[in-house]
Amino acid sequence: xxxxxxxxxxxxxxxxxxxxxxxxxxxxxxxxxxxxxxxxxxxxxxxxxxxxxxxxxxxxxxxxxxxxxxxxxxxxxxxxxxxxxxxxxxxxxxxxxxxxxxxxxxxxxxxxxxxxxxxxxxxxxxxxxxxxxxxxxxxxxxxxxxxxxxxxxxxxxxxxxxxxxxxxxxxxxxxxxxxxxxxxxxxxxxxxxxxxxxxxxxxxxxxxxxxxxxxxxxxxxxxxxxxxxxxxxxxxxxxxxxxxxxxxxxxxxxxxxxxx
Amino acid sequence: xxxxxxxxxxxxxxxxxxxxxxxxxxxxxxxxxxxxxxxxxxxxxxxxxxxxxxxxxxxxxxxxxxxxxxxxxxxxxxxxxxxxxxxxxxxxxxxxxxxxxxxxxxxxxxxxxxxxxxxxxxxxxxxxxxxxxxxxxxxxxxxxxxxxxxxxxxxxxxxxxxxxxxxxxxxxxxxxxxxxxxxxxxxxxxxxxxxxxxxxxxxxxxxxxxxxxxxxxxxxxxxxxxxxxxxxxxxxxxxxxxxxxxxxxxxxxxxxxxxxxxxxxxxxxxxxxxxxxxxxxxxxxxxxxxxxxxxxxxxxxxxxxxxxxxx
Numbered sequence: 001x002x003x004x005x006x007x008x009x010x011x012x013x014x015x016x017x018x019x020x021x022x023x024x025x026x027x028x029x030x031x032x033x034x035x036x037x038x039x040x041x042x043x044x045x046x047x048x049x050x051x052x053x054x055x056x057x058x059x060x061x062x063x064x065x066x067x068x069x070x071x072x073x074x075x076x077x078x079x080x081x082x083x084x085x086x087x088x089x090x091x092x093x094x095x096x097x098x099x100x101x102x103x104x105x106x107x108x109x110x111x112x113x114x115x116x117x118x119x120x121x122x123x124x125x126x127x128x129x130x131x132x133x134x135x136x137x138x139x140x141x142x143x144x145x146x147x148x149x150x151x152x153x154x155x156x157x158x159x160x161x162x163x164x165x166x167x168x169x170x171x172x173x174x175x176x177x178x179x180x181x182x183x184x185x186x187x188x189x190x191x192x193x194x195x196x197x198x199x200x201x202x203x204x205x206x207x208x209x210x211x212x213x214x215x216x217x218x219x220x221x222x223x224x225x226x227x228x229x230x231x232x233x234x235x236x237x238x239x240x241x242x243x244x245x246x247x248x249x250x251x252x253x254x255x256x257x258x259x260x
Numbered sequence: 261x262x263x264x265x266x267x268x269x270x271x272x273x274x275x276x277x278x279x280x281x282x283x284x285x286x287x288x289x290x291x292x293x294x295x296x297x298x299x300x301x302x303x304x305x306x307x308x309x310x311x312x313x314x315x316x317x318x319x320x321x322x323x324x325x326x327x328x329x330x331x332x333x334x335x336x337x338x339x340x341x342x343x344x345x346x347x348x349x350x351x352x353x354x355x356x357x358x359x360x361x362x363x364x365x366x367x368x369x370x371x372x373x374x375x376x377x378x379x380x381x382x383x384x385x386x387x388x389x390x391x392x393x394x395x396x397x398x399x400x401x402x403x404x405x406x407x408x409x410x411x412x413x414x415x416x417x418x419x420x421x422x423x424x425x426x427x428x429x430x431x432x433x434x435x436x437x438x439x440x441x442x443x444x445x446x447x448x449x450x451x452x453x454x455x456x457x458x459x460x461x462x463x464x465x466x467x468x469x470x471x472x473x474x475x476x477x478x479x480x481x482x483x484x485x486x487x488x489x490x491x492x493x494x495x496x497x498x499x500x501x502x503x504x505x506x507x508x509x510x511x512x513x514x515x516x517x518x519x520x521x522x523x524x525x526x527x528x529x530x531x532x533x534x535x536x537x538x539x540x541x542x543x544x545x546x547x548x549x550x551x552x553x554x555x556x557x558x559x560x561x562x563x564x565x566x567x568x569x570x571x
């Protein structure tokens with residue numbers, strides 16, 4: 001394992017070198033994003049939706065309902081974005097991987113190194129998000145820290161799946177389809193903004209089968225201290241399987257793509 | 261060049277196929293330590309595919325290949341640790357500075373930080389980029405980027421440096437500067453493998469050449485040997501008016517060992533160009549331009565394939 005782990009940290013170091021020039025900008029937006037979201041949706045819209053039916057969100061305020069949900073969804077978005085254009089750039093346009101593969105490193109080190117880097121980014125963004133949730137006063141338990149682990153799992157899953165997809169693409173046209181028909185619907189229909197019980201039965205079943213839903217459920221349960229212990233192992237198992245399959249596909253895809 | 265020393269690259273029946281397409285067709289060659297070994301040929305001849313197999317970037321389809329004494333199929337990692345690669349298209353890290361490009365590359369080779377910094381200083385000096393160390397890569401000129409890529413390829417003190425068309429796309433001044441650096445590298449005892457479709461580059465840098473055409477090696481030897489074997493000592497280049505050329509009807513017969521017809525001129529291969537020119541005049545053939553020169557590798561290629569190197 002050290003044979004692979006050590007070279008993978010080199011890829012992480014390379015990304016850190018490039019990132020350290022822009023980290024303050026990146027962190028600023030990581031703060032700004034949840035702040036704006038929670039203010040507009042949680043407080044603004046929340047004041048309206050809460051007034052019509054106090055029990056619409058299972059006794060939660062709208063802010064409490066969407067805060068953890070958006071935290072999980074943000075991890076998905078960060079992961080997918082970081083695994084699309086930047087990875088394609090390193091495969092095709094900038095040819096960074098070609099240069100790296102002229103050294104003793106192999107494609108597995110590249111995939112693991114990129115996942116390590118994206119994990120770092122996701123944990124950073126999610127930690128900031130959690131701090132903002134604390135500021136908004138909706139974090140109910142210290143166990144909320146565990147939500148970072150869930151979010152990391154969601155991120156690794158989406159990131160590796162996107163890397164696997166990227167390795168099969170000849171240009172960036174496919175990304176807009178993925179974002180439009182994959183990521184956006186998941187963002188909207190994973191129980192992030194409203195309970196899935198609002199959806200017709202067949203659509204609800206479909207939403208149940210998607211990965212973000214399981215992440216949203218776990219994060220919400222942990223942040224608000226009302227985890228459903230019966231369902232939690234199932235959610236966790238789903239996310240673990242999703243990430244494991246993703247890492248396998250990303251590893252295989254990168255090896256195939258770079259050996260031409 | 262010693263032929264008894266063990267070769268750094270040893271290829272027998274080396275073949276690369278992409279589906280039905282044969283990019284490299286059962287070629288044999290040996291690269292000995294200290295050599296500057298050139299692959300000369302037009303675009304699409306199979307040079308880059310051969311380079312990529314040596315660099316362990318592309319799997320061997322068939323035949324045997326050993327690089328620095330090891331098998332690319334099973335020891336790619338160990339081989340790559342001892343190679344320096346300058347690819348055809350620049351792949352410098354544009355998100356890093358000039359200096360970071362070298363130091364980061366050293367890390368991929370697991371070179372300790374202190375050693376990496378020292379080598380980076382030394383290499384930036386060697387490729388004359390010391391003043392640009394803190395700059396980003398993108399504003400550098402094409403020649404500077406090439407030099408940086410060469411410096412990067414030397415960061416692990418490789419036993420073998422592979423350069424795929426190192427000066428393609430550079431202006432003449434940048435080419436000469438690059439040749440000068442490669443020449444010094446050669447003098448320091450480095451073994452180089454260079455692909456090129458420029459005969460002047462091959463003549464300048466290489467002491468052993470193989471000429472590739474349509475996936476095969478069609479000739480091998482030193483530049484001088486190739487010229488002696490496949491061409492005459494001199495060449496008479498004749499430019500004729502269209503009408504004169506259309507109505508020659510064998511008027512030039514017997515003046516040269518061989519005549520090549522190019523779109524804009526005729527090449528008469530002979531050991532005495534001046535004498536052939538005199539004979540042309542004696543036969544009252546109206547000439548619009550004439551030049552006598554020594555044979556070059558371009559002529560070798562023309563004689564071997566009937567085509568020019570650079571189209």
